[in-house]
Amino acid sequence: MSEKINGSLSTAANSNKDRRWVNIGMGLLLCALPLTALAATPWYSQGGSHTLTLTKDGTVWALGGNDYGQLGNGTFLREVLEPKRVNGLDSVIAVSAGSNHSVALKSDGTVWTWGFNRTGQLGNGTTEFSPTPNKVSGLSDVKAIATGGAHVVALKKDGTVWAWGGNQSGQLGNGTNFDCKRPAQIPGLSNVTAIVAGAYNTSALKADGTVWSWGFNGAGQLGNGSNVKSNIPIQVSGATDIIAIGAGDWHVTALRRDGTVWAWGNNNLNQLGVTKISYSYSPVQVEGLGNITDIISSSGHTIAIAKNDTVWAWGGVGARQWGNGTSLNGSPTPVQVSGYNGPTAVAAVVNPETVLKAEIANISKPDYSQYALSLGNESKVIMSASRTLY
Numbered sequence: 001m002s003e004k005i006n007g008s009l010s011t012a013a014n015s016n017k018d019r020r021w022v023n024i025g026m027g028l029l030l031c032a033l034p035l036t037a038l039a040a041t042p043w044y045s046q047g048g049s050h051t052l053t054l055t056k057d058g059t060v061w062a063l064g065g066n067d068y069g070q071l072g073n074g075t076f077l078r079e080v081l082e083p084k085r086v087n088g089l090d091s092v093i094a095v096s097a098g099s100n101h102s103v104a105l106k107s108d109g110t111v112w113t114w115g116f117n118r119t120g121q122l123g124n125g126t127t128e129f130s131p132t133p134n135k136v137s138g139l140s141d142v143k144a145i146a147t148g149g150a151h152v153v154a155l156k157k158d159g160t161v162w163a164w165g166g167n168q169s170g171q172l173g174n175g176t177n178f179d180c181k182r183p184a185q186i187p188g189l190s191n192v193t194a195i196v197a198g199a200y201n202t203s204a205l206k207a208d209g210t211v212w213s214w215g216f217n218g219a220g221q222l223g224n225g226s227n228v229k230s231n232i233p234i235q236v237s238g239a240t241d242i243i244a245i246g247a248g249d250w251h252v253t254a255l256r257r258d259g260t261v262w263a264w265g266n267n268n269l270n271q272l273g274v275t276k277i278s279y280s281y282s283p284v285q286v287e288g289l290g291n292i293t294d295i296i297s298s299s300g301h302t303i304a305i306a307k308n309d310t311v312w313a314w315g316g317v318g319a320r321q322w323g324n325g326t327s328l329n330g331s332p333t334p335v336q337v338s339g340y341n342g343p344t345a346v347a348a349v350v351n352p353e354t355v356l357k358a359e360i361a362n363i364s365k366p367d368y369s370q371y372a373l374s375l376g377n378e379s380k381v382i383m384s385a386s387r388t389l390y
Contacts, residue, residue, distance in 0.1 A: 047097030048149075052104075053083060054095045060086040060104055068100045069131030070115030076131055086114075087132050096147040103152055104133065105145045111136040111154055119150045120181030121165030127181065136164075139183045148197035148215075149249075154183065155195045161186045161204055169200040170231025171215030177231055186214075189233050196247035196297075198265075203252050204233065205245045211236040211254055219250050220281030221265035227281060236264070237282045246297030248315075253297045254283065261286040261295055261304060269300035269316025270332035286314070287333045304334065311337040 049065030072086035100116035150166030201215030251265030273286030301315025
């Protein structure tokens with residue numbers, strides 16, 4: 001999802017200023033939670049082969065692939081097709097699923113990790129996999145987390161950003177390309193209000209409305225006019241007066257204060273919302289879209305909500321997942337998502353204050369094709385999760 005500077009959006013009610021944000025899956029989304037929240041807002045995070053669901057009581061449930069312990073149930077069973085509670089976790093306000101690892105943020109500002117750990121993405125100083133959550137040592141006062149394919153990023157209340165895990169493309173932003181097994185502060189980056197992570201790149205939004213990026217840049221996802229990767233933060237060209245950011249695996253989106261949406265990076269799935277280009281090394285304006293109040297980006301699509309509560313989607317999978325009824329194979333430019341105006345499950349993604357409960361079945365269907373599950377079985381899994389958890 002996106003993150004806003006001015007705090008007009010939250011996934012938990014009654015907060016107008018300080019927000020917590022959680023990455024929704026590998027290189028996907030962020031959702032906001034207030035620092036003072038007494039209860040979590042139901043949410044989910046889809047990883048490479050597994051899904052985490054956060055319930056309103058602060059517990060976390062998981063289903064899907066589990067070869068590396070990413071479900072946190074104390075086992076390495078290959079797959080679990082019904083949601084099981086993650087062992088020993090409570091008071092959680094944010095969840096984030098990486099490719100094969102999982103991250104949770106607690107209300108006390110601590111971060112907990114489990115699952116795959118080949119590049120140190122669990123932040124515990126080792127490369128051993130863990131089927132149960134463990135607290136990341138040396139890290140406190142965290143208010144937001146974001147997860148890429150093999151790295152984790154954390155935003156602290158003081159506006160500093162910390163990162164650990166895989167770093168082959170410089171996605172940790174520490175000036176090296178060496179993996180890091182423990183959290184390390186990103187030098188020279190301060191006054192940050194939001195973080196997002198792509199598969200192998202990271203972006204941050206500063207309080208002054210500028211966007212900074214680092215890591216892999218093969219499709220221009222750093223937005224600096226080139227395709228040269230960077231292991232230190234560099235400013236995105238022309239991105240000013242930004243109030244929200246989002247990220248897919250290979251693209252980044254930004255919402256300007258004037259209600260326009262801009263995007264850069266890969267456009268192989270039409271995720272930039274513009275036609276006739278394969279990628280863009282610098283921000284381009286999404287075609288035919290204005291008066292937007294928030295954005296949410298996933299691996300290959302973006303969804304936006306307008307001031308009039310209409311919901312719009314574009315990209316290779318966004319339109320299909322959101323059922324606009326006219327473009328089942330996606331759309332290269334924004335199309336209105338029919339039947340989802342106002343307080344609906346779709347609005348829950350960008351403004352959950354308006355709904356009483358989030359229906360997972362209406363938000364997305366995880367792709368378990370690698371486990372030979374049919375679409376019908378996927379639907380049953382998600383519907384089961386909805387009934388069980390809500």
